[in-house]
Amino acid sequence: MRRVILVIDDDPAVLRSYGHLLRRLGCQVVLVADSDRVLSDPDSLRGVDVMILDQRMPKTTGLDLLACLRRRAAGEHDGQGMASGRPAVILISAYLSEAIRERAARLGVAEIIEKPVDTTHLLACVRAALADPPPSP
Secondary structure, three states: OOOEEEEEOOOHHHHHHHHHHHHHHOOEEEEEOOHHHHHHOOOOOOOOOEEEEEOEOOOOEHHHHHHHHHHHHHHOOOOOOOOOOOOEEEEEEOOOOHHHHHHHHHOOOOEEEEOOOOHHHHHHHHHHHHHOOOOOO
C-alpha cells in the first residue's frame, strides 16, 4: 500500500515544489492550499502517514490547525478518518520561537524545520517519519 503525505501550505509555488520533491519517495502526495478544506472534511486525514504544515498561513497557523485536527480526532469514537494512529507531523516555519517549539512538542510534532527549507533535511525527516511506527492517539 502506498504511503500518503499531506502538505498544507498557502503558497502554490511551495506546494508544487514540495509535491515534486516528495513524489521522489514513491508516496502519494496530497497538496492543499486551503486549511479550511482540511478542517471541513472529516476524512481529510484518512490514510495520511505524514502531514507537513506551514506555520504561518492567512487563515490560521499550522499549530492552530493541528490542535483543531487533534480535538476532532479525539472526538471520534471509532477512530475512523485516521490512519493507524495519527499521522506524523512536520512543521515548517520561518519564525520560530520558544513558545512555538513548546506548543509543537505538546501537540506531538515530530520535527520542526526552519525556513529556508533544506530539501535534503526535509526528505530525511519524511523518510524517518515514514519508517517510525505512528504515534499513539
